[in-house]
Amino acid sequence: MQTIILLLAIGLCAGVIGFLLFRASPRLTFVVWALVLFFVPVWIGATVGFFWAAATGITLVAVVATARSLRLTSVDALVAGFAVLMLGLFVLRLVSLSDAVIAILEWVLPYAWGRVVLARVPGGFVIRVIAAVATVAAALALMEFATGTNPFVLLPAMGGSYEVWAPLQPRGGFLRVEGAFGHSIALGAALAMSSAFVLAAKWATPLKVIALAVITGAVVATFSRIGLVTLVLTAALSIFTLPEITRRTRIAIGVVGVVAAAIIVPFISDVFLDAGQEAAGSADYRTDLLTLLTQVKLLGAAGDWQDLTVGGTYLGYFANSIDNALIVMALRYGAIPTLLLVATMVVVAVRCLIPGRANPASVAVAAQLPSLLAVALITQYGMYFWFMVGLAVAWDVERVARDQDPTRAHEQTDAVARSSRYASSP
Structure with missing residues (x-):
């Protein structure tokens, strides 16, 4: 008993010290959050009432430590409306506790983190950290492909999700990273x-x-069609919409992209050809999921549909996995909450197509929309996606604030001028 109390006291002290450090250094907070998101699996965490994945816990601490007053937008109202509906539906027992927790902690909370981070951390720093951490993660993925060993599955199973997410997946004679x-x-x-x-x-x-190139190689090694499609969409949207990209970079990426396609496409085609029925069955399965839409209610979970047969299709076939984020949302929460989330995504995605309003996060969200029809918001991917949605909104709010405040615009102009003088000095 004394040992347990001592461990709890040590944990509490460590938590307080960590919170104070995060409060004092927002940049450190963001770096730690990015590292946990990319390098700590969802089965690593602690049970406090229910299991908290490390990524969820660090996101909550980050939001509390960096929270500031924000200029709210119509998109924030959509997300807030969804959160209120979740609480109401849970109280009315129309949504299960686990589904309500997922919606609030894995979707709404990362959205809130995306919304507040730019109030304390410069956008350029956010860009550099994500770019660097993702590149390192991609390099490790290539090592995983080369060695056939995933070191992350060797970490201890602290949560029940280990049994679900730790097993590796083969395709066409290769292990998918x-x-x-x-x-x-x-x-x-x-x-x-x-x-x-x-x-x-x-x-x-x-x-x-x-x-x-490293990121592309890692995505190829996942043998995920939706990963490859969204990577191409992201690169294309970035090249045509992001003002930060120079002409030289656009040309270089275009040339390298053509060469890479000439190498990658035959390789991927051979792998999927060898995969045969497994790959074809995966695609057919996603089409069959549309049958589940007959069970969606306006508000609340669809209820017990797993023993039903609709139009000759046994719905229990889909009980273990529904690889469609939008259908999962509709079955868990109902049509109206799902429409609120869809409206949020669409508004963010459309804004990146307006000249001068694109930012890396809005481009990422826009390019990911096709993936929501092929995969649920699983593991850290769901958290990362909703963080991107919140970050895209925050970037747009910052842009509007600069446009409306001549002082801030003047300060930014001076900073750019100083940077240019420094770059041109001998």
């Missing part, structure tokens, strides 16, 4: 989102090309 994300599609989609930050980073063009 997963990194710390527990699933190849989750890793591929996360790296695809991160590629927008690599392209937006103020790095030399050769360094950008190398980093993007």
Whole structure:
């Protein structure tokens, strides 16, 4: 008993010290958060009432430590409306506790972190950290592919999700790389989102090309079709919409992309050909998921549909896995809460197509929309996606504030001028 009390006291002291450090250094907070997100699996965490994954816990601490008053937007109202609905539906027992916890802690909380981070951390720093951490994660994924060993599955099983996410997946004679994300599609989609930050980073063009090549290699090693598609979409949207990218970089990425496609496409085609029925069955399965839409209610969970047969299709076939984020949302929470989330995503995605309003996060969200039809918001991928949504909104708010405040615009102009003088000095 005394040992337990001592451990709790040590844990509490460590938590207080960590919180004070995070409060004093927002940049440190963001770096630690990014490292935990990319390199700590969801089965690592602690049970306090229920199991808290490390990524969820660090996100909560980050929000509390860096929270400031914000200029709210219509998108914030949509997310707040969803959160209020979740609480109400849970009280009315129309949504289970586990589903309500997922919605609040894995979607709404990371969105809130994305919204507040730019109030304390410069956007350029956020870009550099995500670009660097994602590149390192991609390099480790390539090592995983080369060695056939995933070191993250060797970490202790602190949560029940270990049994779900630790097993590795074969395809066409290869093991699909997963990194710390527990699933190849989750890793591929996360790296695809991160590629927008690599392209937006103020790095030399050769360094950008190398980093993007490493990320591309890792996404290829996931053998995830949706990962490859969203990577191409992210790169294309970034090149055409992000003002940070120079003409030289656009040309270099375009040329390297054509060469890479000539090498990658035949290799991927051979792997999927060898995979045969497994790959084809995976694609057919996602089409069959549309049958589940008949069970969706306006508000609340769909109820017990797993023993039903609709139009000759046995719905229990989909009980263990539903690889469609939008259908999962609708079945768990109902049509109206799902529409609120869809509206949030669409508003963010559309804004990146407006000249002068694109940012790396909005590009990442826009390019990920197709993936929501092929994978649920699993492991850290769901948290990372909703962080990107919140970050995209925060970036847009910052841009509007600069446009409306001549003082801030003047300060930014002076900073750019000083930077230019420094760069041109001998």
